[in-house]
Amino acid sequence: MATSPLWASRLKTRGLVLDVIRSARATSRVELAAATGLTGATISEVVRELIADGLVVEVGRGAPTGGKPRTLVQLNPQARYSVGVQLERNTCVIVVVDLTGRQVARTSFQGTAMMPPERALPLVASQVEALLATAAVDRGKVLGVGLVGYGPQDRRVGTLLTPQPTEEWLGYPVAPRLAESLGLPVLLDNDAAAAAIGEYWLGAVAPRSTYGCIYMATGIGGGVVVAGEVYRGSSSNSVEIGHISIDVNGEECPCGNVGCLENYAGPSALVRQAMAMPELAQRLALAPTDDGFLTEFARIAAAANAGDPEARDLVERSARHLGYAAVTMSTLFDVDTIVLAGPSFAVAGSIYQAVIQQEVDRRTFARRVHPVRVVPSVNGSDAAAIGGAVLVLQSELTLAHPQDGVRPLLVGTGESP
Amino acid sequence: MATSPLWASRLKTRGLVLDVIRSARATSRVELAAATGLTGATISEVVRELIADGLVVEVGRGAPTGGKPRTLVQLNPQARYSVGVQLERNTCVIVVVDLTGRQVARTSFQGTAMMPPERALPLVASQVEALLATAAVDRGKVLGVGLVGYGPQDRRVGTLLTPQPTEEWLGYPVAPRLAESLGLPVLLDNDAAAAAIGEYWLGAVAPRSTYGCIYMATGIGGGVVVAGEVYRGSSSNSVEIGHISIDVNGEECPCGNVGCLENYAGPSALVRQAMAMPELAQRLALAPTDDGFLTEFARIAAAANAGDPEARDLVERSARHLGYAAVTMSTLFDVDTIVLAGPSFAVAGSIYQAVIQQEVDRRTFARRVHPVRVVPSVNGSDAAAIGGAVLVLQSELTLAHPQDGVRPLLVGTGESP
Numbered sequence: 001m002a003t004s005p006l007w008a009s010r011l012k013t014r015g016l017v018l019d020v021i022r023s024a025r026a027t028s029r030v031e032l033a034a035a036t037g038l039t040g041a042t043i044s045e046v047v048r049e050l051i052a053d054g055l056v057v058e059v060g061r062g063a064p065t066g067g068k069p070r071t072l073v074q075l076n077p078q079a080r081y082s083v084g085v086q087l088e089r090n091t092c093v094i095v096v097v098d099l100t101g102r103q104v105a106r107t108s109f110q111g112t113a114m115m116p117p118e119r120a121l122p123l124v125a126s127q128v129e130a131l132l133a134t135a136a137v138d139r140g141k142v143l144g145v146g147l148v149g150y151g152p153q154d155r156r157v158g159t160l161l162t163p164q165p166t167e168e169w170l171g172y173p174v175a176p177r178l179a180e181s182l183g184l185p186v187l188l189d190n191d192a193a194a195a196a197i198g199e200y201w202l203g204a205v206a207p208r209s210t211y212g213c214i215y216m217a218t219g220i221g222g223g224v225v226v227a228g229e230v231y232r233g234s235s236s237n238s239v240e241i242g243h244i245s246i247d248v249n250g251e252e253c254p255c256g257n258v259g260c261l262e263n264y265a266g267p268s269a270l271v272r273q274a275m276a277m278p279e280l281a282q283r284l285a286l287a288p289t290d291d292g293f294l295t296e297f298a299r300i301a302a303a304a305n306a307g308d309p310e311a312r313d314l315v316e317r318s319a320r321h322l323g324y325a326a327v328t329m330s331t332l333f334d335v336d337t338i339v340l341a342g343p344s345f346a347v348a349g350s351i352y353q354a355v356i357q358q359e360v361d362r363r364t365f366a367r368r369v370h371p372v373r374v375v376p377s378v379n380g381s382d383a384a385a386i387g388g389a390v391l392v393l394q395s396e397l398t399l400a401h402p403q404d405g406v407r408p409l410l411v412g413t414g415e416s417p
Numbered sequence: 418m419a420t421s422p423l424w425a426s427r428l429k430t431r432g433l434v435l436d437v438i439r440s441a442r443a444t445s446r447v448e449l450a451a452a453t454g455l456t457g458a459t460i461s462e463v464v465r466e467l468i469a470d471g472l473v474v475e476v477g478r479g480a481p482t483g484g485k486p487r488t489l490v491q492l493n494p495q496a497r498y499s500v501g502v503q504l505e506r507n508t509c510v511i512v513v514v515d516l517t518g519r520q521v522a523r524t525s526f527q528g529t530a531m532m533p534p535e536r537a538l539p540l541v542a543s544q545v546e547a548l549l550a551t552a553a554v555d556r557g558k559v560l561g562v563g564l565v566g567y568g569p570q571d572r573r574v575g576t577l578l579t580p581q582p583t584e585e586w587l588g589y590p591v592a593p594r595l596a597e598s599l600g601l602p603v604l605l606d607n608d609a610a611a612a613a614i615g616e617y618w619l620g621a622v623a624p625r626s627t628y629g630c631i632y633m634a635t636g637i638g639g640g641v642v643v644a645g646e647v648y649r650g651s652s653s654n655s656v657e658i659g660h661i662s663i664d665v666n667g668e669e670c671p672c673g674n675v676g677c678l679e680n681y682a683g684p685s686a687l688v689r690q691a692m693a694m695p696e697l698a699q700r701l702a703l704a705p706t707d708d709g710f711l712t713e714f715a716r717i718a719a720a721a722n723a724g725d726p727e728a729r730d731l732v733e734r735s736a737r738h739l740g741y742a743a744v745t746m747s748t749l750f751d752v753d754t755i756v757l758a759g760p761s762f763a764v765a766g767s768i769y770q771a772v773i774q775q776e777v778d779r780r781t782f783a784r785r786v787h788p789v790r791v792v793p794s795v796n797g798s799d800a801a802a803i804g805g806a807v808l809v810l811q812s813e814l815t816l817a818h819p820q821d822g823v824r825p826l827l828v829g830t831g832e833s834p
Contacts, residue, residue: 009426152783161785210651222749226650233643233751234627237783244745245780246665248681248738257744257780264665321665327674328661332639332749334650363662363674366569366654368578 013038015398017046018055019228021075022100022398023207026059028070047073054079055099055397075099080397081142083128083184084389086191086382087113087120087149087174089165089218090294093385094127096135099397101201101390105135106382113149116168117177125181143396144185146388147175148194150219155236158188187392191215192239193230194387195341195377196223201390203339203378211337212329213377214241214322214356215384216344218294220262224333230391231333239329242266246324265321267297267344270314274300280310294344301347312351319352323359330372331365341377342384349376430455432815434463435472436645438492439517439815440624443476445487464490471496472516472814492516497814498559500545500601501806503608503799504530504537504566504591506582506635507711510802511544513552516814518618518807522552523799530566533585534594542598560813561602563805564592565611567636572653575605604809608632609656610647611804612758612794613640618807620756620795628754629746630794631658631739631773632801633761635711637679641750647808648750656746659683663741682738684714684761687731691717697727711761718764729768736769740776747789748782758794759801766793 013036020035021027027035033043050056050073057076077098086093092112096105107127112120132139151162158175175188192215199205199213205225213223220242224231231238242262243255250259263269271293275281284303288296303311326338338360345352357374364372379386430453437452438444444452450460467473467490474493494515503510509529513522524544529537549556568579575592596603609632616622616630622642630640637659641648648655659679660672667676680686688710692698701720705713720728743755755777762769774791781789794800 152786154786161783210649231750232627234753235751235783235786237786238749238751240748240782243782244748245741246662248663248741249666255780255782256784257748257782258741324662324665324675328745329749331657331661331674332655332746333648334652334655336651363672365657365660365672365674366578366652367673369569369571369652369654 013042014046014049017043018050018075019398021050021056021073022201026072026074028072030070032073077102079141080393081137082389082392082396083132083142083145084194084385084387084392085124085128085145085147085178086194086385086388087124087147088191088384089113090292092124092127093382094124094131095382095385095389096131096137097386097389097393099393101198101386101393103382103386104137105131106385107131113165113169116166117172117174118168121174121178122181125178128182139184142184144187144392145178145182146187146189146194146391147178148189148191148384148388148391149174150191150217150221152237153188153190155188158186160188185392187395189388189391190221190223190237191217191384191387192221192241192341193223193236194385194391195379195383196225196339196387197230197394198379198383198387198390199339199341199377200225200228201394202386205337209337210333210335211339212239212326212333212335213339213341213383214326214329215342216266216322216340217342217384218267218344220266220322220325222329224329224335239333241325241329244325244328246321246328261321261325265318265325268293270300270318271296273314273317274311277310280308280314283308284311297344298347301344304348304351315348315351316355319355320359322352323356324363326356326360326374327363330360334366335372336370337373337375339375339377341379343381345376346381430459431463431466434460435467435492436815438467438473438490439618443489443491445489447487449490494519496558497810498549498554499806499809499813500549500559500562501611501802501804501809502541502545502562502564502595503611503802503805504541504564505608506530507709509541509544510799511541511548512799512802512806513548513554514803514806514810516810518615518803518810520799520803521554522548523802524548530582530586533583534589534591538591538595539598542595545599556601559601561604561809562595562599563604563606563611563808564595565606565608565801565805565808566591567608567634567638569654570605570607572605575603577605602809604812606805606808607638607640607654608634608801608805609638609658609758610640610653611802611808612796612800613642613756613804614647614811615796615800615804615807616756616758616794617642617645618811619803622754626754627750627752628756629656629743629750629752630756630758630800631743631746632759633683633739633757634759634801635684635761637683637739637742639746641746641752656750658742658746661742661745663738663745678738678742682735682742685710687717687735688713690731690734691728694727697725697731700725701728714761715764718761721765721768732765732768733772736772737776739769740773741780743773743777743791744780747777751783752789753787754790754792756792756794758796760798762793763798 077100080099084095093108163170175186179186195215196213208227210226215221222239222241243260245259247259253260284299286296304315360372377383494517497516501512510525580587592603592605612632613630625644627643632638639656639658660677662676664676670677701716703713721732777789796803
């Protein structure tokens with residue numbers, strides 16, 4: 001793609017204006033000029049274009065300020081849609097969101113990722129089609145699909161670089177194949193990075209904030225957002241917090257590292273620890289299967305919430321280990337907020353939040369300089385799928401860095417609308 | 418400061434062109450247009466301005482390519498200068514660099530940081546004056562001073578937020594006071610961040626690389642550079658790698674964290690470990706004082722180099738612990754290179770490099786995606802001071818983000834030239 005800076009600069013201006021309108025919900029041209037630093041003339045021109053494209057609509061008048069009443073503009077939620085698909089080990093979650101990122105439809109089903117990708121992806125495609133049909137969303141208004149999962153990925157070609165859950169997924173072109181099946185552009189990204197950016201879009205994050213996200217589903221991942229953009233690094237495989245070592249004397253992890261956080265604090269570790277406590281295991285009727293440990297984990301978390309002292313000890317220990325990793329995140333990335341997202345924080349989230357906050361307050365190196373807040377995600381269990389859909393909106397509408405090779409690319413046959 | 422995007426955009430264009438000329442050493446207007454994506458007309462105008470300001474000079478013709486021979490342009494090294502001051506616990510290093518970052522003068526002396534700042538800073542100022550005089554540098558061409566040190570800082574007001582080495586430094590306005598003494602603008606920054614950016618300016622780093630730096634002097638710090646800019650985070654107190662935990666069961670560090678890297682792998686830890694081995698301590702005649710452990714550490718490192726098995730074991734263990742932290746840096750920041758900088762890598766650098774490379778190769782999460790090289794800094798022991806001077810050049814000449822509150826600011830009474 002040609003990368004004329006002039007063209008990029010026009011796109012960037014448009015993206016900036018759209019993003020300010022989005023985050024303000026409703027705003028006037030005068031406020032837009034103030035917020036972006038652009039001239040009134042430029043704002044008028046860009047807004048006129050956005051209205052012509054149907055992305056923005058005028059909506060009445062702002063509160064009188066003495067002068068001429070100001071016409072407000074806001075995003076037209078029904079102008080565009082995007083789809084988020086989260087492929088977890090056990091579950092596949094699909095959401096459809098409108099231009100504002102608001103969820104308009106959702107479905108989830110079991111077992112996809114354990115199938116070989118040639119079978120799984122057509123199934124996912126048919127579920128996407130069904131969901132779009134149910135929600136009565138015009139296909140022509142769908143910008144694309146954000147497919148998110150865990151583990152190392154090659155974002156540019158849309159392949160997974162992990163043999164998990166099965167060898168057949170390693171190197172498989174998941175994004176191009178799903179794009180083919182659907183006739184829609186697809187971008188591949190990391191689930192935790194998606195969860196992180198979803199918070200920027202839908203949560204209460206300051207525009208220039210640097211914040212982190214710890215995402216816990218089957219495993220543990222992370223994302224960092226700097227001024228509204230995901231921190232990428234050299235290959236967009238960053239913030240893999242589940243595989244940082246918290247114990248130099250710990251056991252070797254299949255990933256090659258020793259003492260990985262995930263093996264101390266993740267759901268499967270907790271179930272393993274609980275199974276080693278016969279009374280607790282019996283009391284909670286734990287009977288984990290290889291794929292089904294999330295159910296058992298939820299049972300432990302619920303018991304902890306209900307005051308079972310052994311279950312509570314386990315969850316608090318897990319939270320303390322996450323707390324150490326949160327301190328490392330905070331000391332290295334200098335974040336002002338850490339968001340806890342994903343289904344495995346759903347049940348005992350308040351215990352996790354309290355303990356992690358405590359560790360961060362006590363141990364972060366620069367805690368004299370500013371506090372670090374630990375907060376639950378506004379998108380909860382579906383944070384990754386919603387974030388995947390948001391990445392598509394952001395990629396298509398508000399960012400313009402065509403020279404940036406590591407930004408996830410929408411791959412696909414169809415032109416986006 | 419007003420932040421008109423138009424003004425910022427002009428400055429940014431100018432900064433971009435300067436940076437490309439700097440990194441190419443000598444280049445033609447046609448090559449500049451190709452490298453920046455700007456039009457020939459814009460390049461001609463910007464280069465004309467830069468020549469008029471004396472920053473850039475024409476230097477003969479490029480290799481004939483068939484057509485009209487191309488006039489080359491390069492930075493005029495003598496057009497501007499900057500000063501780097503590193504305040505370490507034991508030593509103060511001062512360097513003067515020219516516009517290309519090349520060192521033109523250097524001095525170092527002992528003990529400053531152990532004095533109260535009211536006495537230390539005038540001493541530093543007089544040494545800066547003396548060095549500029551010795552090097553016969555025109556004061557009017559000095560852009561400013563980059564003052565670098567360790568520990569949490571408030572960059573905006575130029576104060577240290579650590580009571581180390583003595584309580585009197587905590588909250589003391591070091592940058593404004595040094596600026597007053599010298600009549601030159603002063604920016605305050607982290608020593609390891611400075612060392613990291615120095616590598617971009619003077620080393621062999623690809624322009625869009627994301628790389629990390631581990632800096633070891635008395636303590637251990639870190640920096641990450643993304644596409645030529647220091648990763649800042651919310652308050653510019655980032656990548657404090659010496660104070661991440663590598664052992665959840667480790668001892669409490671005075672910083673509040675447990676099992677901090679520095680207490681396992683830093684010079685004072687090694688000397689402590691060596692003192693617990695009576696034969697080694699005697700063989701190397703170790704007699705550490707509280708401030709002087711770097712001499713003892715250098716003796717251990719030299720013995721390791723010379724093949725003393727016990728000394729080598731100690732250094733390799735330190736390197737392995739640094740290796741774990743390097744893996745964390747790599748897994749979180751997704752860097753393509755890790756640079757080892759600072760005086761404490763000077764003696765046994767090759768042992769450190771080999772062991773850290775080994776750990777990174779074995780344990781980095783995304784090692785399937787791309788390799789991570791571990792390399793020594795081109796700026797060696799003086800990397801922080803040189804980097805401090807480079808931060809001033811970069812801040813004044815090639816960056817233009819006036820809206821970015823966390824960028825270190827030059828504070829001072831004088832206008833820079």
